Amino acid sequence: MRRATWVTGALATLLAALWLRLDPRDLLAAKPDLLWDFITAAPRPALVDEATGEIFLPPLVLEAAWATVTFAAAGMGLAVLVAAPLTVLASTRFSGGGWTCTAVRTLIAGMRSVHELLWAILFLAAIGLTQASAVIAIAIPFAGTLAKVFSELLDEAPVEAANALQAGGASELQSLVFAVIPQAMPDLASYGLYRFECALRSSAVLGFFGFPTLGYALSSSADSAHFHELWTYLYALFLLVWIADRWSWAVRRRLVRA
């Protein structure tokens, strides 16, 4: 059955490629001059802006990076706050199943089904360019995903310790809170960290829509073909994500170890 799945997948890929009329020769017909300029600018990122040559870039880069981080952190913070009650309600163990559980799960699926960029566009159209809308645009789908994964983790965590506490007189909810949640904590934290990395990337991309994160700088540099500047910001983005990745790995390693 599994082999059949892989084969089906390969066939589907082929079909999709044909449907989209993907022709490998199209790749070669790309604009070689642009490509060459872009690649050769890589080892020499700009330290001053390319338009006037007067503005020193690093402070601007740091500003954009800081904006990226704060938008992501604020979005995640809000997401965790919203996800907490949703997690409890969506977990069959904690809420006992039933129609509240199903209703919350549907709500979560709905929250997740719209991409954060699309939420941002909705808010931009509905309310205008306020920076709060970026944070909320990240928070809504991320809260949904956190709630879904967290509730699944809680439902699958071992329950023996909770049963033992109940044998000592604790109520079911008490035993779940004080035995299941601590046991699931390493997995919860680990997934939360992964989501934060994703939030950083989403935050950067929101810049393409006018928010002051790294994406904004990327798009304006590229639009004016200032490739050296572009590389400066690309390096900054890469560095940011890489640092977050290393930190998250270090934390996760310690969570698992005794």
Next chain:
Amino acid sequence: MTLDALYRERPRDWFLRGSALFAFGLVLLSLAVGDYALSDMWSPRAMRNLSRFLGEIQPTWTLAWWVETVPLVAVTNTVALAVAATGLATGAGAVLSLAAARTMATPEPWLPAGKPPSMIARRGWDIVVGSARFTLTVLRAIPEYVWAFLLVALLGTGAWPAVLALALHNAGILGKLFAETVEDVDSAAPRALRGLGGTRLQVFSGAVLPTVMNRWLLYVFVRWETCIREATVVGLLGVVSLGWFIGDARSRTHYDEMVALIGVGALLILAGDAMSIWLRAKLRNR
């Protein structure tokens, strides 16, 4: 030892505590110091915008209007994008994972050689692993949207930038996950095959692949779900997926169309999720 002494000596992970404090502090700082006021959302201007917006999305509720407005080709394109990108990413990720998995990319995988491998051989393989891992990291670090943006700038609009953008980013993710599973594989079976004189490729297909296949399939499914979301959105850059139509409606300020299309995108994702759950359940029961 006295209780107080024991308490002072208790094991504490300073890195974890520091990290938790840092994370908490960062979140508070970001919420407080950010250059926005949530009160902006209730300002008179915002409320006027909102009421106008709600008025504008009214016409979405007639069926005929829906049938006219929603381009089916956009939906199929989005799905095709996601499928093609996932397929390419899986292939590329698998290949890269072989070079990135330390248990495979060494002079003597799984079995110590008769004589110790030469410095050159070991350094050579170190470089292979290092470059493979670095490549994967770079691919992963750049968001799909940024890849797409760069590729559209370099290749023009069309299906390729979108497919490549999604494929590159996900190859980075899948490559890393695949490599980790390969490294975690139990060494008994590969060791046996290697002892019988199998080449790297034979050992992989005979002993490693069967074990990791299920895990890999699970990872591919999860990435496929994400790819549909990203494929929708990448259209905003000028590729013929749902996102293009959303962006188009937005620029014409036909917000009713825009909301309807976003709704269609949401339905698509929900359908994709449901199908993924169904498929995974079927596979689990076999």
Next chain:
Amino acid sequence: MSPAFALREVGVRYPGAEALRDVSLEFGAGEVIGLVGPSGSGKTTLLRLLNGSLRPSTGTVEAEGESIGDLTGRQLRDLRSRVGFVHQQYDLVPNLRVSQNVLLGRLGKTGWIGGLRAMFWPERAAVEQVHEALKRVGIGDKIFQRTDTLSGGEQQRVAIARALHQQPVALLADEPVASVDPGRAREVVGLLVELAAERGVTLVISLHDLPLARTLPRLVGLRAGSVVFDRASAELDDDAFRDLYA
């Protein structure tokens, strides 16, 4: 004075199986009783009846003269907080500190506030009690270690300390030494008996190791859900045990 526990013509039936059949027993306050029998004979079921985790299909279970079957949720939790239970697999939370695991034993009495304090900011008096309990079971120095860094035998002692921290009137132990080295098993059982004697606590232990069981004063033999014998262990000879496990 009513007995600590009494089972009167108790039967427990599951769909397709009868775990206990027509069992009548009385356990006096402060007594030490061992339950022996082959696996599947109903030892765990019997223990679970005693702390109200299980309702009998027929007959009545009494604790201190009162029928358990009549108890409401709150009263049932009250009963359970006065009866300590030690499980075969310790059932501790592995990534919490030993002190936190033991403090949580009293969750039934201390409620939500007590639980939160146990996790983040325990009262000094409570921690001192925990330390005393841990010293009594021989692992006082481990009080602030992470529970999963302890050995199996040490973790079992933590489970015992957790049960003791409840200050129970009765202590039930379901195969408490099955996951412990045989060398240590004797120590742990001896410890349980000593602790019970010190505090006047009724102790019911189920064991499958016969020589170990014979160190207990009174033994109840179960087989296929029925009581085969209920006597002082001194009066039992090898034949009785052979019949039980035949």
